[in-house]
Amino acid sequence: MTSKVELGDRPDIIYPDSDGQPMSDNTKQFRWIVTIKEGLEYLFKDNPNVFVAGDLLWYPVKGDNVTHAAPDAMVVFGRPKGDRGSYQQWKENNIAPQVVFEVRSPGNTQTELDKKLVFYDRYGVEEYYLYDPDRGDLSGWLRRDNRLDVIDPILGWVSPRLGIRFEMTGTELELYRPDGERFTSYVELAALREQERQQLAQERLRSQKLAEKLRELGIDPDEV
Numbered sequence: 200m201t202s203k204v205e206l207g208d209r210p211d212i213i214y215p216d217s218d219g220q221p222m223s224d225n226t227k228q229f230r231w232i233v234t235i236k237e238g239l240e241y242l243f244k245d246n247p248n249v250f251v252a253g254d255l256l257w258y259p260v261k262g263d264n265v266t267h268a269a270p271d272a273m274v275v276f277g278r279p280k281g282d283r284g285s286y287q288q289w290k291e292n293n294i295a296p297q298v299v300f301e302v303r304s305p306g307n308t309q310t311e312l313d314k315k316l317v318f319y320d321r322y323g324v325e326e327y328y329l330y331d332p333d334r335g336d337l338s339g340w341l342r343r344d345n346r347l348d349v350i351d352p353i354l355g356w357v358s359p360r361l362g363i364r365f366e367m368t369g370t371e372l373e374l375y376r377p378d379g380e381r382f383t384s385y386v387e388l389a390a391l392r393e394q395e396r397q398q399l400a401q402e403r404l405r406s407q408k409l410a411e412k413l414r415e416l417g418i419d420p421d422e423v
Contacts, residue, residue, distance in 0.1 A: 228303075295322055303333075
């Protein structure tokens with residue numbers, strides 16, 4: 200008598216951590232991927248059960264190492280933060296990423312994008328957002344009646360899962376957190392922090408000069 204071995208239980212199946220494809224084709228695409236992914240990380244930094252990743256291979260089917268996708272950014276509610284070589288869904292309580300983002304590059308063909316939409320539709324994504332920084336085009340899909348349906352209009356749209364608002368200024372995508380603050384790049388964030396540091400230094404200098412002036416007048420600044 201022989202026992203049937205399920206394909207997904209075979210120990211020799213390897214799920215590679217890389218598909219051999221580059222994360223991005225150019226600096227603009229890379230900048231947007233990092234800005235979106237890091238903005239999402241910050242948004243859920245205090246929630247231990249929201250996993251955010253960028254360019255991570257997602258395998259939805261146990262035993263199938265051919266069917267996979269690597270969203271530029273993805274958010275999974277109900278899974279803990281932590282490092283992973285890939286997102287193997289059957290090891291994650293079978294929870295599919297609920298929200299995915301793609302940033303189109305000049306090398307992406309329409310066929311590739313169509314395949315991604317089919318994949319995300321088939322494997323349970325709830326919200327899918329696609330941004331083309333070269334054309335200034337933003338598209339979105341929301342799961343309705345068990346299928347991904349086009350979000351129209353997309354401008355001013357607020358993600359049901361993320362709570363972020365989608366806007367465009369010219370060809371530039373703008374994402375706003377629920378607190379009204381805009382997603383910023385690392386360079387923008389560093390510039391804001393430097394500006395705040397300089398303003399603080401100027402305030403301290405003014406306070407020191409005022410204290411010196413008060414002392415000249417015979418007034419103790421600590422008693423004012």
